[in-house]
Structures are given as structure tokens and as C-alpha cells.
Amino acid sequence: MSETRNYDITILGAGPAGLTAGLYAGRGGLKAAIIEKMMPGGLVANTERIDNYPGFPEGISGYELAQKMEQQTRKFGAEIISAQAENIISEGKYQLVKLSDGSTVKSRALIVATGAFPKTLGVSGEKELLGKGVSYCAVCDGAFFKNQPVAVLGGGDSAVQEAIYLAGLVSKVTVIHRRNALRAADSIQKIAFANKKIAFAWSKDILSIEGSSRVSGVRVMDKQTLKEEVIPASGAFIYVGYQPNSELVKGIVNTDQQGYIITDDKMATSLQGIYACGDVRQKLVRQISGAVGDAATAAIAAQQYLELNA
Amino acid sequence: MGMLREEDQNHLRREFSGKLVNPVKIVFFTQKLECMYCQPTEEILTEIASLSDKLILEKHDLLEDKSLVDQYGIDKIPGIALIGDRDYGVRFFGVPSGFEFTSLIEDIIDVSRGTTGLTLDSREKLKKIAKPVKIQVFITPTCPYCPAAVRMAHQAAIESDMVTAHMVESAEFPHLVQKYGVMGVPKVIINETIQFEGAQPEPVFINHILKAAE
Ligand SMILES: Cc1cc2nc3c(=O)[nH]c(=O)nc-3n(C[C@H](O)[C@H](O)[C@H](O)COP(=O)(O)OP(=O)(O)OC[C@H]3O[C@@H](n4cnc5c(N)ncnc54)[C@H](O)[C@@H]3O)c2cc1C
Numbered sequence: 001m002s003e004t005r006n007y008d009i010t011i012l013g014a015g016p017a018g019l020t021a022g023l024y025a026g027r028g029g030l031k032a033a034i035i036e037k038m039m040p041g042g043l044v045a046n047t048e049r050i051d052n053y054p055g056f057p058e059g060i061s062g063y064e065l066a067q068k069m070e071q072q073t074r075k076f077g078a079e080i081i082s083a084q085a086e087n088i089i090s091e092g093k094y095q096l097v098k099l100s101d102g103s104t105v106k107s108r109a110l111i112v113a114t115g116a117f118p119k120t121l122g123v124s125g126e127k128e129l130l131g132k133g134v135s136y137c138a139v140c141d142g143a144f145f146k147n148q149p150v151a152v153l154g155g156g157d158s159a160v161q162e163a164i165y166l167a168g169l170v171s172k173v174t175v176i177h178r179r180n181a182l183r184a185a186d187s188i189q190k191i192a193f194a195n196k197k198i199a200f201a202w203s204k205d206i207l208s209i210e211g212s213s214r215v216s217g218v219r220v221m222d223k224q225t226l227k228e229e230v231i232p233a234s235g236a237f238i239y240v241g242y243q244p245n246s247e248l249v250k251g252i253v254n255t256d257q258q259g260y261i262i263t264d265d266k267m268a269t270s271l272q273g274i275y276a277c278g279d280v281r282q283k284l285v286r287q288i289s290g291a292v293g294d295a296a297t298a299a300i301a302a303q304q305y306l307e308l309n310a
Numbered sequence: 311m312g313m314l315r316e317e318d319q320n321h322l323r324r325e326f327s328g329k330l331v332n333p334v335k336i337v338f339f340t341q342k343l344e345c346m347y348c349q350p351t352e353e354i355l356t357e358i359a360s361l362s363d364k365l366i367l368e369k370h371d372l373l374e375d376k377s378l379v380d381q382y383g384i385d386k387i388p389g390i391a392l393i394g395d396r397d398y399g400v401r402f403f404g405v406p407s408g409f410e411f412t413s414l415i416e417d418i419i420d421v422s423r424g425t426t427g428l429t430l431d432s433r434e435k436l437k438k439i440a441k442p443v444k445i446q447v448f449i450t451p452t453c454p455y456c457p458a459a460v461r462m463a464h465q466a467a468i469e470s471d472m473v474t475a476h477m478v479e480s481a482e483f484p485h486l487v488q489k490y491g492v493m494g495v496p497k498v499i500i501n502e503t504i505q506f507e508g509a510q511p512e513p514v515f516i517n518h519i520l521k522a523a524e
Contacts, residue, residue, distance in 0.1 A: 037511040082429050131494035131507035140453035141494045
């Protein structure tokens with residue numbers, strides 16, 4: 001399939017940001033394509049319960065919210081294409097997006113709403129032992145480590161929260177952190193410090209994850225004494241933050257040091273015609289409410305751009 | 311009774327009445343003794359079946375109903391086969407609770423319609439498969455990434471007469487967890503030859519199935 005399809009606007013990613021941008025674009029009468037490599041809904045479809053999105057006083061399951069967002073977006077005519085966006089080529093006024101199915105989508109405006117994903121540490125053993133003790137999801141995989149020792153790598157909110165969750169299942173949790181204090185919220189820290197199953201290894205650089213067919217431990221080096229040791233663990237749960245899905249636009253638009261796309265208050269990037277919204281954008285708070293707000297702005301700004309540059 | 315909240319029941323009633331086409335037989339395999347999760351599974355299924363006239367729950371014993379056990383390829387319990395206008399090869403082993411409850415509901419709808427939301431490209435590729443393919447998807451009920459893998463496998467089963475797809479709940483079948491070395495989910499095993507971890511995009515998943523059928 002090497003066909004090229006023409007749209008007014010192409011939206012990359014069908015998380016809350018991409019779906020909202022599609023909703024506004026469709027309602028505004030634009031011919032819109034949304035490209036999604038997994039399932040519409042993005043991270044939300046994978047969140048068990050959402051309690052802080054306005055309009056749902058009893059909370060709502062992430063899956064249900066994602067489905068409702070998708071329905072609403074489709075209702076206004078945006079097309080959702082199931083493929084991975086692999087490459088972007090800027091050709092004059094047009095942006096060409098090459099898809100994994102071999103086809104190309106061409107439009108004058110582009111909205112990047114590709115979100116973020118859990119960061120990897122990049123140490124040896126991490127990739128090799130994925131699914132063999134290395135995990136990025138404690139609720140998914142914790143059950144495989146009942147009564148065994150595990151390690152949690154990281155010191156932020158989610159690292160400590162997951163350590164508390166794991167302590168209910170395993171024999172011992174060692175939280176390995178590169179600083180000598182946690183970054184997690186006070187309330188969470190208190191619970192963790194009071195839990196007898198949770199131990200802390202402070203000021204450690206992580207050198208590698210050890211094990212041949214399965215994880216046996218985490219090799220660390222103390223930052224002060226420079227002494228190396230292996231902390232025994234059958235599981236290594238990695239929570240070292242998120243990283244933006246911005247590879248696609250690297251070199252095309254400006255990003256910050258961590259790779260988040262820099263935008264102005266109209267969600268415009270450094271290249272005319274390309275907008276960004278949601279978690280992939282440089283900003284303080286990464287939540288659904290923010291993502292949908294960004295997206296409404298991006299879609300309307302993009303429509304104005306199309307009209308002014310018709 | 312009473313596992314589902316009333317508003318969820320109403321929601322499902324509406325979903326079913328709007329979307330079901332052909333009747334669906336929910337064939338449930340159980341055993342009288344030593345099956346901790348059979349009772350909760352039966353409760354869930356009974357409740358679902360009560361929400362539409364098009365849903366028929368059948369209950370069979372693993373040891374006593376040998377011919378059906380063989381016909382549907384049931385080798386462990388609790389086991390569920392979803393049968394629409396024909397047997398599409400959609401199976402669940404272990405209680406379909408937590409995140410997998412949604413997989414069950416969506417599978418019922420797809421089986422009833424005999425079609426899925428896979429892309430035309432995927433469907434055409436799957437229809438060409440000429441060799442039997444068995445997909446096993448290991449899950450835990452608390453895994454938010456797992457339904458995507460279960461659904462992909464079950465949709466492939468619906469689109470191809472050659473493909474059978476099993477959801478396998480890890481905690482209930484430790485011998486299989488051991489056998490396949492499952493330490494992270496979703497874990498997908500296709501025909502014992504191909505295995506991979508994590509939810510995969512549709513084209514990647516479909517290619518793995520095609521590889522196994524070569
Ligand atoms: C465990 C967890 C719990 C959370 N809980 C809450 C909460 O309670 N309340 C709240 O407000 N927020 C919560 N959040 C944050 C919230 O999920 C995000 O802020 C929100 O999903 C961001 O939306 P987005 O559309 O920018 O990105 P995403 O939801 O990440 O969506 C991006 C989409 O783009 C797709 N994509 C990426 N690259 C490509 C490509 N190359 N081609 C095609 N498609 C691509 C991805 O598959 C994905 O579907 C939570 C996040 C996590 C991880």
C-alpha cells in the first residue's frame with residue numbers, strides 16, 4: 001500500500017489530547033485523520049480509575065472514559081487510522097506522514113499528541129531481562145514475585161507508591177534511589193517509612209540488572225564510598241519517570257533537553273503548521289484535564305492557520 | 311447475584327440490546343470439587359447472561375461431559391467457550407474479572423456479530439491462514455495492558471477459522487506459568503514457537519500470527 005491520502009489536518013496519537021483535537025477539528029468542518037498505533041484512549045484506557053476529571057463525581061473507569069471520548073470524536077467525523085506514524089517529511093506547505101502500513105497521509109496542518117512513556121534506565125540487563133523479572137508495571141506483574149525479594153528503582157511518587165503496593169505481596173522491597181532523600185509526596189513517604197518490609201538503599205548509582213535467565217539482583221555503586229554491591233532481588237520494578245514520544249519530530253521542531261516539545265500559548269511549535277498538545281509538550285502538569293484543554297486550543301489555532309494561509 | 315452495580319447492569323443491557331445480532335452460547339466448564347475460581351466465574355456468567363435474551367449460559371462438568379470437553383478443547387477449569395453462529399475458537403481459562411471483564415463483554419459482542427474491528431488489511435491476511443494456530447495470552451486481572459492483547463488474540467480467532475485463542479489467568483494455572491516462564495504480562499505464546507511480552511500494535515501482533523502459520 002503506497003497510496004497517499006489527503007486531509008486538512010493530521011493528528012498523531014489518539015489519547016485524550018489527540019481525540020479532543022479530532023473532535024474540535026471534525027466539528028469545525030475539517031477533514032481530520034487521527035493516527036494511532038495501539039488503541040484509542042492512550043494512557044487513559046490503561047488507567048483503572050479516574051477521580052479528578054470533572055463531570056464524573058463518582059469517578060469513572062479509564063477504559064470507559066476512553067471509549068466515550070472515542071465515540072464523541074468519531075461522531076463529528078474524524079477518521080481514526082490504526083497504524084504507527086513512522087516518519088514526517090515537511091514538503092513546502094505540506095506535512096507528509098509515512099505510516100507503518102506503507103501509506104502516506106498528507107495535510108497542511110499537523111498536531112502532535114503522542115504522549116509520553118515510562119523511561120528506561122539504559123543499563124545492561126534491563127532489555128535482556130524484560131518479562132523475566134524486569135517490569136514497569138507492579139500491579140501487572142507483582143503477583144509473580146510472592147514471598148520473594150524485589151527492588152524498586154526510583155524515588156518519585158510512583159516509585160514509592162508501587163513499593164507500598166508490592167510490599168503487600170513480596171517478602172521484601174528495596175527502594176534504590178540515586179539521592180539521599182525521596183522526591184515523593186510527604187504523605188506517601190510516611191507510609192513507606194512505617195512499612196517494615198520496605199528498605200531503602202540511598203545514594204546509589206545503578207550499574208546493571210543481574211541474572212542470566214531471570215533477574216537475581218541489582219548491581220549498584222555507592223556514590224560516596226564508590227563501593228559496589230549486588231542487592232538481591234527476583235524482580236526489578238523500574239519507575240524513573242516518563243519520556244516524551246517526540247522522536248518523530250526531532251530536528252523538525254524545537255524540544256527541551258528531555259525531548260518535550262516547546263510550544264507557545266497557541267500550542268504552536270517552532271515550525272509553522274505544526275502544533276503539539278498533551279503530555280508530549282513541555283509543561284508543569286501532565287493530566288487528562290490539561291491534555292484536553294491543550295488540544296482544544298491546538299485544533300482551533302490550527303484551523304485559524306489553515307484559513308489564513310489558504 | 312449482585313456482583314455488578316445496577317447502573318453497570320443497565321449500561322450492559324443497553325449495550326447488548328443495541329449491538330448483539332446472533333445468539334451467543336456461553337459454554338461454561340466447571341467441576342464440583344477443588345476449583346476455587348469456578349464459583350465466582352459462574353456468578354459473573356450467570357449475571358451477564360441474565361442481561362439479554364440473546365445470551366444462553368450452559369454449564370458442563372469437566373469430568374462428566376467428556377464429548378463436549380473434547381469438542382471445545384477444554385483442558386482446565388474454569389473454562390469458557392463463546393459460541394456464536396459457529397465456534398470461532400474464543401476461550402477463557404480462569405475467572406474473567408478485573409480488567410478482563412471488559413474483554414469478555416467485547417468478545418461476546420464480536421462473536422454475536424461474527425465480525426471485529428480489526429483493519430481490513432489484518433482481516434484479509436488472517437482469512438488466508440491455512441494451518442491451525444493456537445494463541446495463549448497470559449494475564450493477571452490487575453494488568454491494564456492485558457485486555458489489549460487478549461482482545462487482539464480473540465479478534466484474530468473470530469476472523470480466521472484456523473485460529474483459536476485462549477486467555478489464561480496466571481494465578482490459577484501455576485504449572486503453565488512455570489512451563490512458559492511467565493514473569494510479566496501480557497505474555498503471548500503462539501503455537502509453542504513464538505512468544506513475546508507486552509501489548510503490541512495490531513500489525514505487529516498479526517505478523518506474529520502469520521509467522522506461526524507459515
Ligand atoms: C498509571 C497512570 C495513572 C494516571 N492517572 C491519572 C488520573 O487519575 N487523572 C488524570 O487526569 N491523569 C492521569 N494520568 C495522566 C494521563 O493519563 C495523561 O496526562 C494523559 O493520558 C495524556 O494524554 P495524551 O493524549 O497527551 O497522551 P497519551 O494518553 O499518552 O496518548 C498518546 C497516544 O499516542 C499514541 N502514539 C504515540 N506515538 C505514536 C506514533 N508514532 N504513531 C501512532 N500513535 C502514536 C500512543 O499509542 C497513545 O495512544 C495517569 C497516567 C498514568 C500512567
